[in-house]
Amino acid sequence: MNSSVGDGLSVSPSGNVPLHLQLRNHLRAQIVNHSLPPGAALPSEAQLQAQFGVSRSVVRQALGALAAEGLIDRGRGRGSTVAPRREHHRLVQRMPGLSTQISETGVSVQTEVLGFEVETARGMAAALGTPEALALKRLRSVDGSPIALIHTWLPLPLCADLRAEDLQNASLHGVLREKLGIDVTAGRRQIRAAPADSDLLSLLRMEAHSPVLLLEGTSVDASGRTVEVFTTWHHADQVVFDIDVVNDTGDASDGFTHSPGLKPEKTEEDIPSEITGVGYRNLEPLSERAHALAVELDRFAKEVRGGRIRQP
Incomplete structure (x- = not known):
């Protein structure tokens, strides 16, 4: 039992x-912020009554709501425990997007196209370097539970042959590669916590005033051409961003480094100038080195899996 439950808290x-x-x-707050980790036992109903000075019916209603949300498991005679987290993990340094990464775990991902229209390239879409952009709005769900809302801008006329039905329950990068011959090879990502308006909270079925995880950036093809600008709002209770950490011992003088025997796919000079508005040259050198190394490691792993490099 976690005796700290209720410490310093009260109801009025x-x-x-x-x-x-x-x-x-x-x-709920203590469960979400991991003060009560998965598997932790909650105080008994009688203890919660005493701690908060409420009736038994109030405690049972509260626990029932948490159980309905899947946050706790209740068992007769054994009390309530924090349920395992229903989290979907995303490696942010990998180019495959959320749909592909979650699908790789054997989970079924659904994608609903909410918007598909041509608009003047302005704001973030101006980084595409084209006067018009194809604006997409998609909702990603797992087992019927929304986990992310994605706004994407694609350059026109490059993506003029794309259709809304192509993207239903599909990976955008996969469709770009298979239908248009556009292979996304690199990109830049930024992550932050952000507030959500009422429309976004409603779409993601989140509590009022809940924060979301915002991932935004650009993607380029093998020639360095910008082929995507996107903003994705993730359900913070269901999506976790994972980052592989490496020991960076390279020379920081140029902001880019690579491992012996591996040639980085992108250098600072390769990055198109139209992308600078979304953070390519404005990022700290450490972020640039981490990105370059992540690209190298991903390419190296693909070569190992493909048999082009013999594993020791």
Whole structure:
């Protein structure tokens, strides 16, 4: 049992929020921020009554709401425990997107196309270097539960043959490669926590005032041409960003480094100037070196899997 549950917290009958929702929110916050990790036992109903000064019915309503949300497991005679996290992991340094990475784990991913139209290239889409862009709006779900809303801009006329039905329950990068012959080879990504408006919260079925994980950036093809600008809002309770950390001992003088025997796919001079507005040259040298090394390692892994390099 985690005796810290409820420490420093209270519920108030004078507020506008019902007592059971106040208690549920307190417990939910501790589960989401891992103060109560998966498998941790919650106090008994009687202990929660005493800690928060509420009735048994209030406690049962709060626990019932948490169970309905899948955050706790309740068992007769054994109390309540924090349920295993329903998380979907994304390696942000890998070029394959969210749909592909989650599908690789054997989970079925659904993609719904919410918007598909031509618009004047402005704002982030101006990085495409074309006067017009194809603007996409897609909702990604797993087992019927929304996990990400994606806004993407593609250059025109390069992607003029793309159709909305091509993207239904499909990977954009896969469609670009198979239908248009566009192979996405590199890119730049930025991650931040961001507030969400009511429309976004509704689409992702999130609690009011909940933050989202925002991933935005650009992608380029083998020639260095910008072929994608995107902004993706992730459900922060269901998507986790993983980052492989390496010991960087390279020379930091030029901001780029590579391992012996491996040639980086992109150098600073290779990056098109139209991308600088979304952060290519404005990032810290450490971020640039990490990106270059991640590209090299991904290419090296592909060569090993393909048998072109013999494993020791």
